Amino acid sequence: xxxQSNNTxxxxxxxxxxxxxxxxxxxxxxxxxxxxxxxxxxxxHVRPRSEGGEDELLNxxxxxxxxxxLRNRWNQTxxx
Ligand SMILES: [Zn+2]
Numbered sequence: 001x002x003x004q005s006n007n008t009x010x011x012x013x014x015x016x017x018x019x020x021x022x023x024x025x026x027x028x029x030x031x032x033x034x035x036x037x038x039x040x041x042x043x044x045h046v047r048p049r050s051e052g053g054e055d056e057l058l059n060x061x062x063x064x065x066x067x068x069x070l071r072n073r074w075n076q077t078x079x080x
Pocket of ligand 1: 065
């Protein structure tokens with residue numbers, strides 16, 4: 001299992017490299033487009049780790065906690 005610091009590193013890269021924003025500037029959730037601050041944002045794996053998804057920029061997006069939770073539930077029930 002990746003550590004929290006891996007996720008934080010990915011989150012920083014998403015913020016700077018993908019969205020081109022300072023960490024103090026909110027970015028939109030990938031799914032619902034609500035604006036999220038850095039501390040509240042979660043790193044969501046487009047292809048879940050359980051299916052071989054990797055911790056790389058091409059496989060992760062910024063998601064709000066709500067969407068991240070919903071996605072986890074869908075992944076577990078196979079409805080996604
Ligand atoms: Zn969202």
